[in-house]
Amino acid sequence: MGQELKGRIKTITDFGAFVDLNLSVDGLVHISQMSRRRIDNVKDVVSPGDEVMxxxxxxNRERGRVGLTMLKPLKYKYKDISEGDALDGEVKRVENYGVFVDVGLEREGLVHVSELSHEYVKSPEEAVSVGDEVKVQVLKIDVRKKQVNLSIKALLEPPEVEEAEEAKEIFTEQVEEEFEEEPMSTMMAAAFGQLDGFKKPARRKKTPKKRKRNRNKAMMDELVSKTLQVGQE
Structure with a gap:
């Protein structure tokens, strides 16, 4: 029992499919043994001529029948794995919110789209495809519900420090540009307003760029000075 064989779908019925194993008798795969998910129609899974494992x-030697299953034997039971374990798996389904990976448990584990890569992934298809072999890390296990949350990015190298610094510089430049357009944002006013009753200055008419830059610099110098005074108290 449990022997792995390669066969070809010979005929299909409402209750399953007969498989040619190049033996004296054909084997039968019942519809319930074709997938761990519910199947309503055998034709949705296999067709005559398909090669299957x-x-x-x-x-049943008396009747000369061989019962088969297309369900790969389980590698693990839920009690055998722990959060943080690294497992090998195969992508079985791709949905808008993530992908389902077979790691050898009774049910496939879910890798949420946010756990596919360190970079932004708009659609899971951009990162993986059905049939891909992947390495995943166990994030969470719910034994009662038989659910496992997995991560691919947890086992990937994080972005290089240079890339992070570059992103930081770009962000800083954007903030500085916005500061020139509006001397003090609402967020900064709220933060610094606690220092000696500082309040956001009211909007005024546009002034020459040079004068505006000097005024902004004076404001920042004043804020820094007040911040240091508070820190020394």
Whole structure:
């Protein structure tokens, strides 16, 4: 029992499919043994002529029948794995919110789209495809619900420091440009307003760029000075 065999779908019925194993008898895969998910129609899974991998489930020598399953034997039970474990798996389904990976448990684990890469992923198809072999890390296990949350990015190298610094510089430049357009944002006013009753200055008419830059510099110098005074108290 449990022997792995390669066969070809010979005929299909409402209750399953007969598989040619190049033996004296054909094997039968019941519809319930085709997927761990519910199947309403055998035709949704296999067609005559398809090559399939099957495992021997039972043998009835008196009737000359061989019961087969297309469900790969489980590698693990839920009690065998822990959060933080690294596992090998295969992508089985791709949804808008993430991908389902077979890691050898009773049910496939979910890798949320946010756990596919350190970079922004708009659609899971950009990162993986059905059939891809992936390495995942176990994030969370719910034994009662038989659910496992996985991560691919947890086992990937994070972005280089240079890239992070570059992103920081770009952000800083954007903030400085916005500061020139408006001397003090609402957020800064709220933060610094606690220092000696500082309040956001009211908007005024546009002034020459040079004068505006000097005024902004004076404001920042004043804020820094007040901040240091508070820190020394």
């Amino acid at each position: 099957v495992w021997v489930k039972n043998i």
